[in-house]
Amino acid sequence: MLNKVENLSEYFLAYEKSIANTDTFWERVANQFYWRKKWDKVVESDFEEAKVEWFINGKLNITENIFERNLFTHGDKPAIIWEPNDPKEANITLTYHELFDKVCEFSNVLKSHGIEKGDRVIIYMPMVPEAAIAMLACARVGAVHSVVFAGFSSSALADRIIDCEAKMVLTSDGNFRGAKSIEVKKVVDEALEKCSTIEKVIVVERTKTPVEMKAGRDLWWHEEVAKASSKNTAEEMDSEDMLFILYTSGSTGKPKGVVHTTGGYMVYSQFSFQNVFQYNSDDVYWCTADVGWITGHSYIVYGPLLSGATTVMFEGVPTYPDAGRFWQIVDKYKVNQFYTAPTAIRALQAYGLEPLEPYKLDSLKVLGTVGEPINEEAWHWYHDHVGKGKCPIVDTWWQTETGGIMISPLAGHTPTKPAYATLPLPGILPVIVDADGKELKGNGVEGNLCISKPWPSMIRTTYGDHERCKNTYFSTYKGMYFTGDGVKRDEDGYYRILGRVDDVINVSGHRMGTAEVENAINEHPKVVESAVVGYPHDIKGQGIYAYVICDMEGRTEANLKEEIRATVNKIIGPIAKPDKVQIVPGLPKTRSGKIMRRILRKVAENDTSSLGDTSTLLNPEVVDEIIKGAQ
Ligand code: PRX
Numbered sequence: 001m002l003n004k005v006e007n008l009s010e011y012f013l014a015y016e017k018s019i020a021n022t023d024t025f026w027e028r029v030a031n032q033f034y035w036r037k038k039w040d041k042v043v044e045s046d047f048e049e050a051k052v053e054w055f056i057n058g059k060l061n062i063t064e065n066i067f068e069r070n071l072f073t074h075g076d077k078p079a080i081i082w083e084p085n086d087p088k089e090a091n092i093t094l095t096y097h098e099l100f101d102k103v104c105e106f107s108n109v110l111k112s113h114g115i116e117k118g119d120r121v122i123i124y125m126p127m128v129p130e131a132a133i134a135m136l137a138c139a140r141v142g143a144v145h146s147v148v149f150a151g152f153s154s155s156a157l158a159d160r161i162i163d164c165e166a167k168m169v170l171t172s173d174g175n176f177r178g179a180k181s182i183e184v185k186k187v188v189d190e191a192l193e194k195c196s197t198i199e200k201v202i203v204v205e206r207t208k209t210p211v212e213m214k215a216g217r218d219l220w221w222h223e224e225v226a227k228a229s230s231k232n233t234a235e236e237m238d239s240e241d242m243l244f245i246l247y248t249s250g251s252t253g254k255p256k257g258v259v260h261t262t263g264g265y266m267v268y269s270q271f272s273f274q275n276v277f278q279y280n281s282d283d284v285y286w287c288t289a290d291v292g293w294i295t296g297h298s299y300i301v302y303g304p305l306l307s308g309a310t311t312v313m314f315e316g317v318p319t320y321p322d323a324g325r326f327w328q329i330v331d332k333y334k335v336n337q338f339y340t341a342p343t344a345i346r347a348l349q350a351y352g353l354e355p356l357e358p359y360k361l362d363s364l365k366v367l368g369t370v371g372e373p374i375n376e377e378a379w380h381w382y383h384d385h386v387g388k389g390k391c392p393i394v395d396t397w398w399q400t401e402t403g404g405i406m407i408s409p410l411a412g413h414t415p416t417k418p419a420y421a422t423l424p425l426p427g428i429l430p431v432i433v434d435a436d437g438k439e440l441k442g443n444g445v446e447g448n449l450c451i452s453k454p455w456p457s458m459i460r461t462t463y464g465d466h467e468r469c470k471n472t473y474f475s476t477y478k479g480m481y482f483t484g485d486g487v488k489r490d491e492d493g494y495y496r497i498l499g500r501v502d503d504v505i506n507v508s509g510h511r512m513g514t515a516e517v518e519n520a521i522n523e524h525p526k527v528v529e530s531a532v533v534g535y536p537h538d539i540k541g542q543g544i545y546a547y548v549i550c551d552m553e554g555r556t557e558a559n560l561k562e563e564i565r566a567t568v569n570k571i572i573g574p575i576a577k578p579d580k581v582q583i584v585p586g587l588p589k590t591r592s593g594k595i596m597r598r599i600l601r602k603v604a605e606n607d608t609s610s611l612g613d614t615s616t617l618l619n620p621e622v623v624d625e626i627i628k629g630a631q
Helices: 008-020 022-030 062-066 096-112 129-141 154-164 184-192 221-226 262-277 294-306 325-333 342-349 376-386 466-474 514-522 557-571 597-604 621-629
Strands: 041-046 051-056 078-083 092-095 120-124 144-147 168-172 175-177 180-182 200-204 218-220 242-248 256-261 284-287 310-314 337-340 366-370 393-396 430-433 445-451 481-489 495-500 504-507 510-513 527-537 541-550 580-583
Touching: 008 022, 022 041, 022 262, 051 262, 062 129, 062 262, 062 294, 078 096, 078 129, 078 325, 092 096, 096 129, 096 221, 120 129, 120 154, 120 184, 129 144, 129 168, 129 242, 129 294, 144 154, 154 184, 154 242, 154 256, 154 557, 168 184, 184 200, 200 221, 218 221, 242 262, 242 294, 256 262, 256 466, 262 294, 262 366, 262 393, 284 294, 284 325, 294 310, 310 325, 325 337, 342 376, 342 541, 366 376, 376 393, 430 481, 445 495, 466 481, 495 504, 504 527, 504 541, 510 514, 514 527, 514 541, 514 557, 527 597, 541 557, 541 597, 557 580, 580 621, 597 621
Parallel strands: 078 310, 120 144, 120 168, 144 242, 168 200, 200 218, 284 310, 284 337, 337 366, 366 393, 541 580
Antiparallel strands: 041 051, 078 092, 175 180, 242 256, 430 445, 445 481, 481 495, 504 510, 527 541
């Protein structure tokens, strides 16, 4: 199988070679793809300037590597199996041939509406096959897609459209999620009131909810594709042409557009998929993520399809119509590799074993987790009750910025250890540093996680603001990419991710900047100041705890808390709603006016015995009041 490491000793060998001679290693991997013109040089990188280029002057189109390269060998194989929200509704299977036709048709639609190479197209869609078709059609015509998770609010959507000056939005009338139906198009209409660059909106009919179609701007997907030919020649792209922008949260208030380019992303998403999941040609693979996140990009769409895999795409939620839904789907399609988030595992664990009982789950070979640290209890539950003790768990550590999985077992080869992401993939060189940037060598060390060698799918820039990319990732520790995560390397050399060391929290595997939530809270007219921290949450991993100073006139505390939650919902979306809101008389500050988040974190964690010395604060008396009112 293409680019696949077949056993543990092969892994160690590949790893050694990849570090000793990076160029040769990746050249060999990249040679397995179809390039219209091969590269002149494998890699050039300057971490000081945050400048990285791979397969320089190579020419290709990523969709030719999914379709044209493979249609003769597996054209009739299912590419996407789509499972609807409601199990009573019919599913859809698209073979590689059928998917290719649809991608070509929609590529022609994009072109007929003036989309050209380099234009930005926003995809704000539920988990329907058209979301994947839209991404691939953009890639085929050379447009840069930016998928925005359909749970984000109109104002979050507008911010992203404005930031990347998008020309088109691809959306749906509505979205079925569990028992709910969400009016997606309405959110787009609201967002577009604030945006001036959008020329056309193309709408997939999914829920048949009545929508307003603005003449001259809005078009129906089905009407457009009915007019389009299914013959299309892919645009020739440079290896370093932008493939997509994906917005993610950081420690400042404004989400940043992480830019990934064509050649390196293609090579690494396929390579990592193939190796981590050990996919075999007749396997059925299912990742439960949403295409609105990087996991959906790399491991529902690009990685699997570049590998000629069958990838399941699920529209719904794990608990609808009941908590056995995931397991029913596993049996229905005889899923071999199943990839989900710890938060979903913990949520299902809370329902006990009964929902699992009707299902055999005997097709499963590999289980995966992603997005946040998995606690040992959830790991064992997943291993024992879902995997029946026979499926290796690949705990995959990576980020939007890394484009692909960086530290993870290779299924069936790397011995696993609960809560450990284990070992780096070939080509990935993790370095642990202390707060001063001194490298902590050897095993049995703990510190901040950096990566010291470039890898093909790494972030190239933050859209429209290269300085921000430099400052965020390449300035903290000289000559290294800084991940923002804390990590431990144990006595066996295994890596365990300890969580973020910056002001980013991880709620149900979703990344949230505390400053971003604070900015939203501060929009409420009664709010004077706020501070947001994360705290341990049984299901979500971390919950959002907001300390808020308010002008209480004319409001009860209960009213105000609800209004604050509603404000965040409106400005960012439901995923950012604080779990706890505490109205406080003041926030603990240093003499220079900086909020002492350490103290707020301790109070939120209910660990007030070790607050340390608070006497040097500007307002030490406020700490007792905060402790008294803690929830
Ligand atoms: O803190 C790490 C955590 O998720 C962050 C990246 O979030 P995002 O860019 O949204 O991508 C999530 C999906 C790749 C990381 O900085 N994280 C991701 N995977 C793991 C993890 N923490 C612990 N274990 C993991 N396996």
